[in-house]
Amino acid sequence: MSQAVIQLGPVTCPSCIKKIEAAVSKIEGVETVKVLFNSSKVKAEFDGNKTSGNDISEIIQKLGYEVQSVKES
Numbered sequence: 001m002s003q004a005v006i007q008l009g010p011v012t013c014p015s016c017i018k019k020i021e022a023a024v025s026k027i028e029g030v031e032t033v034k035v036l037f038n039s040s041k042v043k044a045e046f047d048g049n050k051t052s053g054n055d056i057s058e059i060i061q062k063l064g065y066e067v068q069s070v071k072e073s
Helices: 014-025 053-062
Strands: 002-008 030-038 041-046 067-072
Touching: 002 053, 014 030, 014 041, 014 053, 041 053, 053 067
Parallel strands: none
Antiparallel strands: 002 041, 002 067, 030 041
């Protein structure tokens, strides 16, 4: 299982969090996703054979949110 921490620009509302979590959870291979409101970070666990941190960040950008960095382990 791989993990990614994606730093976003400011996330300002609870509905933004739900929107991001819903979209990322639909990506094939994503097991868990959590948006941390106070730090504007997305933490995701996923099958590295099916997706990647960069794939997840691309979906978040398509939703209109700024991705500042992606750290994958």
